[in-house]
Amino acid sequence: MKVGLLHARSGVAGMWAPSMDAAALVGAAEINAAGGILGEEIELVFGDCGFSVRESLDAVDTLIDIDGVDAIIGGHASNVRDAVSRRVASKVPYIYTPQYEGIACGPSTVAIGSTDHELMAPALQWLRSEKQAERFFFVGNDYIWxxxxxxxxxxxxREQGTHLVGQAIVPIKVADYSELLKQIAQSGAQVVIQALIGLSSVEFNRAFxxxxxxxxxxxxxxxxxETVICGIGSDASANLFTAASYFADHHSRSNDHFLERYHDAFGALAPPVSAGSVGYYEGLHVLAGLARDLQTRNSRALAHHLHRPMPRPTARHMLDDKPVGQWPLVYMGRADGVTLQVVASLTH
Structure with a gap:
């Protein structure tokens, strides 16, 4: 069974490609070792969606029409997700894995990642209660997410009684952050919230x-x-926090087992594991579970089934023994040099 992996392999979001490829290979190896998908082994096919709709649709057409994939796992930015959904509709199932906005997805598509609200609500409350943060400044790139x-x-x-004292929506590529940094410095903000993608996040945080x-x-x-923090570097990561449902630093039986397999396969210097790469690993297992539940590998049958909105818990029900699990929790992480350390569990 051919499975297409659709993510950026270059450009602003290309930094995640090595770890996503590696995690997907671990997931495919696990499934194949257990007998494959209904007896047929997975063959991975890699596509580069770049960061534009045109690049993404070209990659999807190649995966479906030339490579003949039976399903697509998408680990790309959300600015192309709807276009991809429309392109694959009724042809192949499309499993979208990253953290995203939480909005309804298009036809033949199921999203399994954490949503911004799920992460931000407890994280901002934690910053208020633990760091006495009342005033925030928001910086984000100029696209949907x-x-x-x-x-x-x-x-x-509004709900938590705190204050947004400034905001800035900036292009993907900014030559000089000096004016924005001056605005932030003069705003009186105690915390800068960032929704910046890949290299944009690296460059902003270095300038900050x-x-x-x-x-x-x-x-x-x-x-x-974990990938972005390596790009930011230890000299620029002081007082930097994040929230996620997965951190490589968080020890559990399932995560330790996954990391052992990952590093056995790729060594101690393998690309850093992160929520994004684990999402790819999960996406393959969700696909295998979906085919098992429906007792079919037929791509059109699987795509047709996903025309009806599938709740995320339904999609994740086969992930109980995986690092994030069926019911993702939320953890607060703090940068420690070029690693992220879990400092609090925000859901119980």
């Missing part, structure tokens, strides 16, 4: 630290994971 994260931020500020603001205020970054 950060804009909806800003809407979520405003709603949470170079301006000395890392010693004056806290940062809370959405999708600042």
């Amino acid at each position: 950060p804009r909806m994260a800003l809407t979520t931020t405003r709603r949470l500020m 630290a170079a301006a000395g603001l890392d010693q004056k205020m806290l940062r809370f970054g959405l999708i600042v994971d």
